[in-house]
Amino acid sequence: MSVIQPALEYAQNNKDASLEDLKAILRIASISTLPEHEGDISHAAEWLSGKLQDLGFDSVEIMPTAKHPIVYGEWLKAGPDSPTILVYGHYDVQPVDPLDEWESQPFEPEIRGDNLYARGASDMKGQLVAILKALEAMVHAAHMPLNLKFMFEGEEEIGSPSLPAFIEEHKDLLASDVCLNTDSGILAPDQPALTIALRGLTYFEIRLQGHKSDLHSGTFGGVIDNPAIVLCQLVAGMRDRQGKILLPGFYDDVRELTQEERDILPSLSDEWWLESSGTQTLFGEDRYTPTERATTRPTLDINGLLSGFTGEGSKTVLPAKAMAKVSMRLVPDQVPERIQESLIKYMEENTPPTMTWEIEDLSSATPAIIERDSEAVKAASQALEIVWGIAPVFNRAGGTVPVVSLIKEILGIDSLMLGFGLPNDNIHGPNEKQHLPSFYRGIETFIHFIEIFSGTNKSKG
């Protein structure tokens, strides 16, 4: 009998209790962006710290930040020769509107078929309860072969404003070998996956001003320049028709994919991309497949444009100002600061003397790559294969999870993205759900992962 067999059996025999715990935390409306849910936020934090205490964690604390508290807990009983995993998660959820599109109440979990419907069921209370239930099973089976530190924040859905300072301030407390980020998912119920790369982001607002206030286009058209047109000229010069970005030196730091890296990407067809996006025609650099373009290539997008008169009908105004929101998704080894320099250089070289301009840096995150042959990825891969019966695909995400690069930068450790949400879980939307078979498999996968990872990491500590 394998050493984790009792833990797996315990998990198997306690599915109902796991489901009840999931329902319990889903009933707490911990919406981080709405002040009227302040009490629910506290309630969720207390529920989690109570669970960690029940598990016998040595030190459990609800630690205040400038906004919502972070639940911290540690289990260091495996001793200094065993590896330590920092488990990251968040207990806050998105608002629920439009409420009338929900088939059941968002904070009254309801099972329909294989799914449990509630706000936060997939993002990410389902994942939080899965890891807690895996630990409970191992503690109950008296087999917990490594050390754990928990960091559960309550601000992820509002951009984690307090997290950077918290990690910086508690570097020593949080020191670990790897971060297990459970805010993640797989590709389909029968297709386990591991996310091994995330794109970075750098987001700017560009503002042009040509003259003091709006002018009459009849009186001054032809004599006074137009900020809306200049903005369009500048934007047009940033990206060509094939999607190639024209900012000076933009690709200098891009690490080209190896053939092996290209080969292991999941093969998503053009049809898959068309259907998922609701479009008729794909776009982009034809040297790369759509999946490669969406996950491994940097991009430049205009997220918003505003100038002059935008109401109904005609108003012959020569606008004084024009604004564009410009964001770029970055890939290894691009650095937001160098991209910002490139954008400023571009603006300096191309903005005509009729305009003054400014750039506001609105947000940025470095791209993250998780070494596919790291012990954590190998252990997770094995664990997934044991539970699902097939090997996971190695997925690269087009989006950005800033906490991953934050933890890499401040704590110097990699993250492993291991969670069990599904692409069709409607996270952030109405009728969010958790696929229950994936939830139960998730608990088992966490047990296997911890066991395998502890074995391959005995020398660390």
Add this chain to the structure above:
Amino acid sequence: MSVIQPALEYAQNNKDASLEDLKAILRIASISTLPEHEGDISHAAEWLSGKLQDLGFDSVEIMPTAKHPIVYGEWLKAGPDSPTILVYGHYDVQPVDPLDEWESQPFEPEIRGDNLYARGASDMKGQLVAILKALEAMVHAAHMPLNLKFMFEGEEEIGSPSLPAFIEEHKDLLASDVCLNTDSGILAPDQPALTIALRGLTYFEIRLQGHKSDLHSGTFGGVIDNPAIVLCQLVAGMRDRQGKILLPGFYDDVRELTQEERDILPSLSDEWWLESSGTQTLFGEDRYTPTERATTRPTLDINGLLSGFTGEGSKTVLPAKAMAKVSMRLVPDQVPERIQESLIKYMEENTPPTMTWEIEDLSSATPAIIERDSEAVKAASQALEIVWGIAPVFNRAGGTVPVVSLIKEILGIDSLMLGFGLPNDNIHGPNEKQHLPSFYRGIETFIHFIEIFSGTNKSKG
């Protein structure tokens, strides 16, 4: 003694009465765009028709339209051998906000120095009363050497929506030799001017759509095209950095200025243009002076831009749609319909297959040119020179007065722009004023003009 000496003396001796009439109509808050001023609109129309009746006009009528009525009146006592002038004006005014920037109440006329302050004092009740007082003087002196038809509308400040149908429907009634458009002005109290050209206008809204609804720029950036960027690329291709318009065939119909036409333009310095616009740097085709560019050259401007997320902060949206308001000022002999064809051709040739697009035609007016050696312009020029002591400059306006091209198209007659507003009268703004010495000179100028024009046109009728 000149035949008009008695009329001029009457005008001179009745300055106070003229001022009182001006004050009387200025007290009527005939704001055309606000439904609560419906009664004031009627009141102003009645006041004007009363004045025409007092003058002994044969037929005076308040004629209904779909919205605000048109005051029509005719004086045909000079007989069929004498020329007929159609006098155009409007009795409606702009709203008054911001009210707190007015130094006196907008509908309680107040004299400060040489000026009378009230909404509509310059635009254009001052000009309406000036022409009425000129006619009163001539009628009183029993010398009215030509026929007159009056058409005073109440919708000019809301874009004259009922006027085209009205003119079309009353073609025969309105038939005349020339239109005297009194909605005009001079350059300075000591610089009479005649506007001999007006630019046309064609105004479009361009809408692009790339996909059904906004997408996540992390998930789809690099695979799905961006309507905001495509819109910028399209706009950037419409005009070069020097202001040259790049739509196919855009300049085909432009009649180049003769050297003589260039020579007679008022010489406004670069400093004048910089100061009037509140800018640091002028712009445009350097083959032309700023005054030439602003009044005799066609232009293309973006009046508004809108796409995606325009609030504070960052939202990583890949917008589904983008919109631009695009307007062009046209010069002789450009035709709005041909410019629209050119824009459509440009869109067809340049919009990528990732986008669907549509163009809405929001408004258009053909450019107008008033023949400088026409009898009307020559008569007005002489009249101005007699009253002011110096010859008028021939001004070309960069803006558009659609009624001028409307009357040309439907009635087949030219307009003479003869009014006495000043550039600094603050029309449409707070503290609008009428410069009273220019108002009194205006009355005398109208008397001279009618007399001179009737003499040079004895053969017409």
